[in-house]
Amino acid sequence: MTRGSAPARRTTYHHGDLANALVEAGVELAREGGPQAIVLREAARRVGVSATSAYRHFADYDDLTGAVKVRAQRALTEAMMAESVPAHDDAGRQALARLRALGCGYLRFAQAEPGLFRVAFNLDAPSSKTSESFALLADALDELVASGIMDSARRPGAETAVWATVHGLAELLIDGGPLSRLGKAKRAAEIERTLDFVTRGLVS
Amino acid sequence: MTRGSAPARRTTYHHGDLANALVEAGVELAREGGPQAIVLREAARRVGVSATSAYRHFADYDDLTGAVKVRAQRALTEAMMAESVPAHDDAGRQALARLRALGCGYLRFAQAEPGLFRVAFNLDAPSSKTSESFALLADALDELVASGIMDSARRPGAETAVWATVHGLAELLIDGGPLSRLGKAKRAAEIERTLDFVTRGLVS
DNA sequence: TGTACATCAGTGAACGCGCGTTCACTGATGTAC
DNA sequence: TGTACATCAGTGAACGCGCGTTCACTGATGTAC
Numbered sequence: 001m002t003r004g005s006a007p008a009r010r011t012t013y014h015h016g017d018l019a020n021a022l023v024e025a026g027v028e029l030a031r032e033g034g035p036q037a038i039v040l041r042e043a044a045r046r047v048g049v050s051a052t053s054a055y056r057h058f059a060d061y062d063d064l065t066g067a068v069k070v071r072a073q074r075a076l077t078e079a080m081m082a083e084s085v086p087a088h089d090d091a092g093r094q095a096l097a098r099l100r101a102l103g104c105g106y107l108r109f110a111q112a113e114p115g116l117f118r119v120a121f122n123l124d125a126p127s128s129k130t131s132e133s134f135a136l137l138a139d140a141l142d143e144l145v146a147s148g149i150m151d152s153a154r155r156p157g158a159e160t161a162v163w164a165t166v167h168g169l170a171e172l173l174i175d176g177g178p179l180s181r182l183g184k185a186k187r188a189a190e191i192e193r194t195l196d197f198v199t200r201g202l203v204s
Numbered sequence: 205m206t207r208g209s210a211p212a213r214r215t216t217y218h219h220g221d222l223a224n225a226l227v228e229a230g231v232e233l234a235r236e237g238g239p240q241a242i243v244l245r246e247a248a249r250r251v252g253v254s255a256t257s258a259y260r261h262f263a264d265y266d267d268l269t270g271a272v273k274v275r276a277q278r279a280l281t282e283a284m285m286a287e288s289v290p291a292h293d294d295a296g297r298q299a300l301a302r303l304r305a306l307g308c309g310y311l312r313f314a315q316a317e318p319g320l321f322r323v324a325f326n327l328d329a330p331s332s333k334t335s336e337s338f339a340l341l342a343d344a345l346d347e348l349v350a351s352g353i354m355d356s357a358r359r360p361g362a363e364t365a366v367w368a369t370v371h372g373l374a375e376l377l378i379d380g381g382p383l384s385r386l387g388k389a390k391r392a393a394e395i396e397r398t399l400d401f402v403t404r405g406l407v408s
Numbered sequence: 409t410g411t412a413c414a415t416c417a418g419t420g421a422a423c424g425c426g427c428g429t430t431c432a433c434t435g436a437t438g439t440a441c
Numbered sequence: 442t443g444t445a446c447a448t449c450a451g452t453g454a455a456c457g458c459g460c461g462t463t464c465a466c467t468g469a470t471g472t473a474c
Contacts (some may be wrong), residue, residue, distance in 0.1 A: 431455085
């Protein structure tokens with residue numbers, strides 16, 4: 001990828017939705033190269049607007065990257081919710097399937113969009129409120145206890161352990177991680193085994 | 205921290221150990237600010253030498269950061285080995301204690317030296333050979349099987365699951381991670397619970 | 409023990425780059441009357 | 442429906458910054474004879 005890009009053309013003097021367009025360009029940059037690649041001037045260039053115009057909509061660089069981070073987190077949450085959940089008669093198995101689907105969605109997103117994934121976490125931008133993906137996980141764990149398959153004594157701190165495992169696996173799988181060179185089949189196998197491991201840690 | 209620093213003074217024209225000194229300065233920069241903070245010019249400044257002189261010892265910037273990364277990985281490995289292991293009569297419990305000590309060392313290092321920890325992983329520098337810390341983990345798992353406390357059927361892929369959990373927990377604990385704002389006691393509790401979770405996943 | 413000289417380790421000025429940001433500005437929009 | 446005008450969204454040139462890197466150089470070292 002060459003540095004910089006040809007400026008886009010615009011027909012009207014006023015853009016109409018510049019703030020949004022700049023964030024979208026920032027998201028695209030993040031997809032291509034992670035947090036480092038979010039460059040205010042380049043985002044403006046891609047939208048076809050002067051760099052200065054960004055300051056009509058964002059206080060400064062951090063304000064823009066913060067907006068990009070919010071979108072990245074949202075995309076992660078959506079990926080987690082989009083994962084299909086196989087149906088089970090047993091309430092316990094159903095709850096486990098739901099939890100597993102969240103993990104699969106998380107890992108799928110991290111692998112498909114490593115740049116955005118990094119932005120959602122690594123970016124030292126204004127840290128948003130408690131994340132929605134965390135809430136999804138907490139709900140799934142509550143369900144596990146409610147269904148009776150998980151001992152309520154194990155509930156405290158469970159989100160930390162589960163999140164750590166899935167998040168850590170994502171880190172190992174993407175970019176230059178130790179598992180990033182594995183073929184598709186081997187990666188899938190590692191993921192399955194690790195999710196089994198998580199299940200065992202919760203309901204032993 | 206202000207940008208740049210006063211250059212150090214030197215008595216002799218020849219430094220004598222400049223390559224080493226530059227890497228050490230790089231490590232110090234990494235400790236202070238992670239991968240981003242490793243700046244060739246600043247390292248030279250701190251050693252009290254012109255920026256140009258670095259090119260007598262390193263091909264380019266990546267060569268220098270690669271050397272810093274190696275030291276960071278080594279420091280992590282040493283922290284893992286430095287953790288004391290409580291003695292047990294039972295071979296299985298002993299093996300478990302050894303594994304847990306590795307995890308504790310890993311987490312202690314990540315929390316004490318988040319900048320170096322990031323460099324050991326995140327840096328897109330020449331990725332070194334298979335890491336020594338990984339070998340330590342593999343050995344500990346082998347011991348677990350040898351002692352009879354862990355089912356050998358669970359051995360394949362176990363390093364991935366364990367490493368992911370501990371690594372992920374480290375990520376959540378340091379810098380802007382979701383658990384970074386926790387007090388010391390709560391952090392320790394989360395760590396203990398997560399290590400229990402790991403144990404359960406291996407020997408259920 | 410001296411001295412010539414190749415070699416090596418350091419210097420300082422300069423280059424080009426791309427960034428975030430400021431400035432005074434101009435073109436378009438919409439509201440009051 | 443028309444027009445004055447405040448307001449808002451965009452512009453382009455310029456600034457200062459610090460970076461990695463190149464260049465021709467100079468000072469120190471050590472080896473051959």
